[in-house]
Amino acid sequence: MSQSFDFLPTINNREATKLLPWVMAIMVYLSALAATGSLLLNAGFEDWAGSLQGRITVQVTGADKDLIVAQSFEIQETLQRTPGIKSVRILSDEEISLLLEPWLGSGNITEDLPLPIMMDVLINNGAYINLGALESKVKQISDSVYLDDHGQWLNSFYDLANMIEYMSVGILFMVLIVSVCIVIFATKSSMSEHKKTLKIMHLMGAQDKMVARTYQKRFMYYGLKGGVIGLVFSFLTFYGLLNLFQNLSEGLVEMPTLPYLKMCILLLIPVLFALLTMLSARITVLRALGRMV
């Protein structure tokens, strides 16, 4: 079994594959952006949805503050007696003001602004609450009471999350296909450039696999080099974007964070591209050499 050695000339300015690491860097950059975006959104969706699941928000509105306060206590008692409900807490005016602050601005909430009474209802784990029946029950106390388990919003939220995730996977898949096509083209171009060398190697008895090994090693290096560059740039981009987003959205939404395990998935992207580049080059070389006598 003949071992491999690099019989190809070292890369020079005229070499068609010289740009390959940069092309791969762009591909990895795009893939890493798509994957990081998807993972961050996924983590964010889980955090945001998790904070809303198992909760009901109750809102009592009305112009007469004293009346709605009295009705709220009655509603609180009724809810607390309902099986499956863990706790019912009436939010203070300060808490409601804090919730409104991102929209109305700090200091713009005046005494005369008719704030509703809001209650945060916690449901026992796994308990089923018939929201319609519960709402009818509390409506007997006040017509202006509204119950929201965020179900509709959460469903739309999940639909959006799924769509974004599918889109990210789709983008990743397309980038991978384009990358494979580019590698095949680059390999064929390199083989054409070194046609004379390959012919001599062939006639001297070089095994196809030996020639393929030389190519796959070289292309794996290109893939890895480009991959690392692309990943570093994608991290820098995301770091910048997250900072920008954090400044803009302060108080509105909590920024999601990526657990270390998911970060490791991102680190695998250059490895994946290097392997893909290596395999594509190997298969292309073997197929081309297979057509020689």
Place this chain on the structure above:
Amino acid sequence: MVEFKNVSMSYEKGHEVLKNISFKLEPGSMHFLTGPSGSGKTSLLKLIYLAQKPSYGEILMFNRDVAKVKREDLPALRRRIGVVFQDFRLLDHMSAVHNVALPLRIAGASFSEVSEHVEELLSWVGLGDKMNSNPTALSGGEKQRVAIARAVIRRPDIIVADEPTGNVDPKMAERLMYLFVELNKLGTTIVIATHDDALVAKVGAPRLHLIDGKLLQVKGSKEDISEFIENEGISR
């Protein structure tokens, strides 16, 4: 060693360059392949060094029918053949010493294992001071010698040389021919395509003479060739 049975060959859409050729090269034999330009010498050599397949007929190399050899086993057969190409086919990006080491590297040896042996051979062909020069810096004759050194370095079972002395001075031609004769004495089968009748006469090895794709096996006399031409009705 090598046996051709009724072999014909034509390139794609081209006319037949070799016509119904049969001959046998015994192990350890030495033959010259002669004939005018375009008579099919290079095509015949290509069939011997397994760069082409015949259109018809059967070729036995090392007692194996080439047509029946699996593709993955062909490199092993090729490694038993040393080839000196007419156009040298040296790798321009490698120095002379690395070019000559190529067959050994392909066979799995590391450069450090073979460098001493390669340098010795290059010195013998008079290129001791050009070992690290790339082919682009060598003259035609020097390239020729590097090509010959590359063909013989691995002591192949058969050496096929296409005009190996075409670009060297008579003294060097004689020296190179001496190398082929010595290798032949050690048991290597040699086939040399040449136009140099004086060299053929001097070495005295049997001649395979090709005219218009047809083969005449002769011992070397011009009378034999004339008789063949008349019998075959070939126009000169």
